[in-house]
Amino acid sequence: MENKTTPLVVDLDHTLIETDLFFISSLGVLSRKPWLLFHYFFWLWKGKGFLKDQLVKRFEINIPELPYNQSVINYILQRKKQGCKIVLATASHKNYAFAVAKYLKLFDDVIATNKDFNLSSNNKAETLVQRFGEGNFDYMGDHIRDLPVWEVSQLSIIVNATSRIISNTKHLNTLILSSKNQKPSTRYDKKARKI
Numbered sequence: 001m002e003n004k005t006t007p008l009v010v011d012l013d014h015t016l017i018e019t020d021l022f023f024i025s026s027l028g029v030l031s032r033k034p035w036l037l038f039h040y041f042f043w044l045w046k047g048k049g050f051l052k053d054q055l056v057k058r059f060e061i062n063i064p065e066l067p068y069n070q071s072v073i074n075y076i077l078q079r080k081k082q083g084c085k086i087v088l089a090t091a092s093h094k095n096y097a098f099a100v101a102k103y104l105k106l107f108d109d110v111i112a113t114n115k116d117f118n119l120s121s122n123n124k125a126e127t128l129v130q131r132f133g134e135g136n137f138d139y140m141g142d143h144i145r146d147l148p149v150w151e152v153s154q155l156s157i158i159v160n161a162t163s164r165i166i167s168n169t170k171h172l173n174t175l176i177l178s179s180k181n182q183k184p185s186t187r188y189d190k191k192a193r194k195i
Helices: 019-034 035-046 046-059 068-083 094-104 123-130 146-149 163-168
Strands: 009-012 086-093 109-113 137-142 155-156 175-178
Touching: 009 068, 009 155, 019 046, 019 086, 035 046, 046 109, 068 086, 086 094, 086 123, 086 175, 094 109, 109 123, 123 146, 137 146, 146 163
Parallel strands: 009 086, 009 137, 086 109, 137 155, 155 175
Antiparallel strands: none
């Protein structure tokens, strides 16, 4: 059982929201300006953080219309009531991450990708260990890329779990919030979340 005051760190793409902001912004930029395809590969060559920085400058995401995962929001609210610090940690660009945090008003802090650093997988694990210490935070994620983060967290909270993820996390202290065969609620009702 997790310590009720342990910080809860939450991933954004396919965890808090049922989509991927990198995919949406890439599609948005390239569908509007297909000639930027050559720039896209150059930006990627300069690094994934640099590419995401270029995309965010060229595409605005409608934050209130994102498909939020209500079961994740409910769990965050439950932990917030217990006095836990709630942190959004994402490989999405910081501008998008801060906009989501501002809209939801659930997070005490945000850690995200910037032009020079892509906060994903091992980079995310190292950043969170530097910030909280190994085993001193719970982490909620959805993808096998989150395995390095789950391995240094106290509790591995899995959203949209696949059999592959369940198999690869058997050695960890896990909580499966939802699995791929479940249909989570994706409408976020801001008025319904009274703390």
